[in-house]
Amino acid sequence: MVILIGISYLLPNLWKWLEQFNPSIDYRLPYNLSNDYWMFTRWSKYACSNYPVLIIGDSVVWGQYVTMEQTLSHYLNEMEGKNIFANMGVDGIHPAAMLGLIKYYGKAISNKRVILHFNPLWMSSKEHDLRGEEEFRFNHPRLVPQFFPKIACYKASFAQRMSVVTERSFSFSSWINHIRMNYFENMDIQNWTMQNPYKNPLKAITLEIPIPENKPQSKPVTWVERGMKKQDFSWVQVEESFQWNSFMKVIKILKARNNKVFVIIGPFNPYILTEESLIRYNNMKSKMENWLEGNGISYRSISDLPSEYYADASHPLKEGYAKSAEELFATESFRKWLENFKEKKFEK
Structure with a gap:
């Protein structure tokens, strides 16, 4: 038993040495690794050692409709004249999932400056707020609370929930998920072998982390060109919102870890409403x-x-990111918040 515990601890740490990780300027997590929380942990540790400011949020931060050189982090770096802002965006990270991500997989994020983005879209309906009674498929179910508080629309079995709790507690479990996603098309070896009977599973392990594709994940056209119509979002009450409550808890955790937090709300497309x-x-x-x-x-x-400048209800196009960065640097509270970080330590 002791040997097994030792192996389960050593393997993930040995893997970090075998599987080289050297992020480029303007790096963002590969889109197909959005659910690879072991990889998020690696990226957050690297970012904390190399950047004084982390930008955390969903695909708005990640850059759904833009290249790596057209994201908010890129334009902020451009205006600063140094690469001090790291893109920690993860596709589909609503606040309830963000809470789990930071709590269990972002423990390295401490003593930093953190820009926390809030996308109002997650409060546009009771379903998106995760307060509906009927089953509702949402992003990142492995990051939300599994037992308490109860999420009625989350219908996972007890065994599935316990598996999630185990993954959070032992890095070996999240490392296994990393291996599946990175090398075996998100399948266990048995199923992968059945799907690929003539391939050697050992050869599938290349020890190479996918390089992010430097292209928009979705076609970069305006919401009008996309044919989107006016939306009558009901919106939820702030006092009752599960997502907003989760976002407040994210702020609390980050501050407890001695981070200096700056919140960005939006931009949200008013013309679509x-x-x-x-x-x-x-x-x-x-x-x-x-x-x-x-x-x-x-x-x-x-x-x-x-x-x-809007691609849909909440995502800007490249011009929108550039304008948002300009607005932030023109904001006195933002400039003041940025002061006094140790520039020399983080110059790249």
């Missing part, structure tokens, strides 16, 4: 801003961009 929905949205946003102000959290709600 009906008049009534826009009123509800602005009321909701005001309440979020009041909470941040009341709790001494530095923040900026990005101003509305020109309509042609």
